[in-house]
Structure formats: structure tokens, C-alpha cells
Amino acid sequence: MKTIQPIARFDLAFSLFCLQHRFNLPVARISKAISHTGDGHLYAVMGLLAWLFEPRTGQYFLLAGLLAFLLELPIYWLAKNSFKRRRPAQISHLLTSFITPSDQYSLPSGHTAAAFLMAVLLQNYYPEFGLLPFIWAGLIGFSRILLGVHFLTDIVLGAALGISCAIAAINILAGG
Secondary structure, X not given: OHHHHHHHHHHHHHHHHHXXXXXXXXXXXXXXXXXXXXXXXXXXXXXXXXXXXXXHHHHHHHHHHHHHHHHHHHHHXXXXXXXXXXXXXXXXXXXXXXXXXXXXXXXXXXXXXXXXXXXXXXXXXOHHHOOHHHHHHHXXXXXXXXOOOOOHHHHHHHHHHHHHHHHHHHHHHOOO
């Protein structure tokens, strides 16, 4: 357990830096709007619209998304319930949560995992979007810290989970 103590101290210090300033309420309002784009509804709409307007590529995009989430969700659930990492406001009274999270534990960030999963799929099937999907995913992850519901390592591990599941799904569909 001693090996993760420096990481936990860094996480706490980073969250304190992000949340203890006089602009935290306006920042939380913006962060809530950004975070809301990662609630999941947009992903289904994106997949269906891609399939509707671009049947060939859209079909692969939709199938890859379904497969990637089929891989990601059980891993996410297992990790959350195995690590049982408490959320920032539960660890320190100096930290405030600006929203009520959808579940009890913080590691990994599901919003971040889903956002990076979609960013990889968008980059793979629609490269013309460039880096925008990754910027959007990064903003979703950072918004979760600014809302006080996740630590930085929750975000990093969520991003790794989403990226890994998206790459696995793309490779499975490609037959590789």
C-alpha cells in the first residue's frame, strides 16, 4: 500500500489546486455543461446518425462503438467495485463536489473512458475531425476533476480503459 501513497498525495494536492480558488463556482458551471456531453446520450445519437447518413462507414462506426462499450462496461464496473476508491469529497473536507455522481466510487472515470473510447472511434472512422475528438474527451475528463468527483489518476486510467477498448473493438472488426 505504501507504493500508492505518493500517487494518492499527488491526486489530493492536484484536486486541491483545481478546486480551491475563487472562481470555482463559475468553473463548475462550465464544467457541468462539458461533462454533460459525456453522459452517454450523445454517443448513441452519433452512432445512429453516422449509420443513417453514411451507411458503410457509419455501420462500422456503430458496430465498433457497440463492441467497444460491450468490452468497456464490464471492465469499468469490475474495476470500480474492486478498487472501491472513495471520491475526493469523501477523502477530504477541503474538497467540494459540485454534482452528485452516478455511482459511489471514483476509479476509473466512466465519463472519461467513454469519451476517449469515442474519440478513438471518431479518429479511426472519421479522421477528418483531426484532434477535436481528443480535445473534447480531454475536456470531459478534466471537467470531472473540476466538478470534484474524480482525481487525476481516475481520469488517466479511464482514458486508458476507453482507448484500449476502442482499439480492441476496431481490431476485432478488422479481423486482426
